[in-house]
Amino acid sequence: MTNYRNVALFVALAAVWGSAFMAIKVGLEYFPPVLFAAIRYDIAGVLMLGYAAYAADRWRPRGRGEWTLVLVGASLMIAGYHAFLFVGEGYDSVTSAVAAVVVSLSPVLTTGFARALLPSERLTPAGIAGLLLGLVGVVVLSNPDPNNLVTSSVVGKSLVFAAAGSFALGSVLTRRIDAELPIETMEAWSMVLGAVMMHAVSVARPSESFAAVRWTPEAIGAMAYLSIAASALGFLVYFDLLERLGPIEINLVSYVAPVFAAVSGWWFLGEVIDLTTVGGFLIIFAGFCLMKREALARELPKLRAAVSRQ
Template identity: 50%
Template sequence: MRHRTTVVFLLVSAAWGTAFMATKVGLRSLPPALFAAVRFTLAAALLFALASARSDRLRPHSRAEWVPILTGGVFTIGVHHAFLFTGQQYVESAVAAVLLGLVPVITPALTRLTASAERLTPVGAVGVTFGFVGVVVIANPDPSNLFGSDVHGVALVLASAVAFALGAVLTHDAKSALPLVSTQAWMMLVGAVFLHVTTFVLPWESYADAVWTLDAVAALAYLSVVAGAGGFLLYFWLLDRIGPVEVSLLEYVIPVFAAIAGWVALGETLTVTTVVGFASIFVGFVLVKRGAIRAELRRMRTGRWVGTNDAD
């Protein structure tokens, strides 16, 4: 399927964009780090069951197979969510969205630390800038919140963005023969253990504070199955094929799906500024992916021309 990468990109964006609604519901009655820990524990259990049903090899056999498990589990899942949820205690959601929008800016810099460094062209850099502007416009943060936020909260959310980008870079460079589902199962288990430990370390986290309402359980189920097991499985499949720089552009499409989901499910208004943000993100994508778009248009033209000749 020629357009599989595009379809998977949109599926991950949709899964993680709609996850914002479920997260809001779950956080009403569950402590943040505990919420994330249980979410990834369930996702890991689901993936282990899937790997067993597929008769995939479950156990890593070499250091090379443990590298992506540990780097992805610790950075992409554990550290990222621990910093993000802790930081969101001090900053507005819009500020957090803007800070996470820096992931596509941070990632190209981090790739220079690796042997297989990706390069972002000047035009691509302009595209990334357009995308970031689009995120800012959609998030529409109050300037007083953006510049007056608790410095600790800003630092923690920014650290979560760095951790996510670093996890993508390190995981992409690691080569493993372990099946993808098994790798993801172990990765989520490592992240879940890290987050469970975090719940004991953070003074405001407590298992006793959890209230298991029906809404919380439903949100947890959605985040574990769709955004957790499904979303991360597709994310790492995508990372392996297009690399950390291009996959980081998810952070520009996720707010689009979050805004659309809020409009459809919660009755939130799509303002003119939101539409402008969509347009800015679209322009950014065209600039970053202009080579792939030109190649696809050439294939389409060639296909039609060949088809016409065949018909004659």
């Protein structure tokens, strides 16, 4: 029964996080992008703070190390990631599926950053090949014109790539900080401070203001879905699966989510899934498998055993 529960939660998480890319596209019709992301995490941050106060040993960080951990998470994993992602998805050429596929590069970049920045990690030739293969997948997905590298298509996808890089770098830097803060507390405060940072960025952008927001039922629905389902509830499921499955298996969510992003984008927005999107996804996934080949090999016997028990 536990295995069925884990599979159900895994699929549900991939579905919610994948369809979140479609919800972002919907909401961008009514909100300025960075302000949209900021309000999303105003709501999600408050919800997560309440959960941290209920479930964690400590709901508030203490000391320089723990606050540094929160600031890194807030600036890179919340503010940097979502500001780049929401602005990038504002380009017509960046469909829900394309955004999800580029973001699926995050585990590859995380491994690359870890092996470059963490003393205990080492980037092997196969690891370098996997990283380069992932980057090739992004180039295939972007399909740039050598004579014009500043088209809206390339710019939009480059912004989403910057989002993936920001999240990956933040994931690695948080591992370098010596602080034992409960993960629920770290996520909650990162969301709150990340929202504050995005509000500051939004104010600095001349094209953004609260006056530009159109509060339609679709806008409220997109905001509620992203804030409650994808952020607050999604991270609670993620924490649960991380503890039960471990980091290798939970990383595979990044490669199931694009399927749901593509289907939801096609169903609700009429987005077309082209061959470059599929090809880029397969190349990025191949890069991930190459970089994680040893860890995946260790996990396969466990997966077979779990399947046989069912």
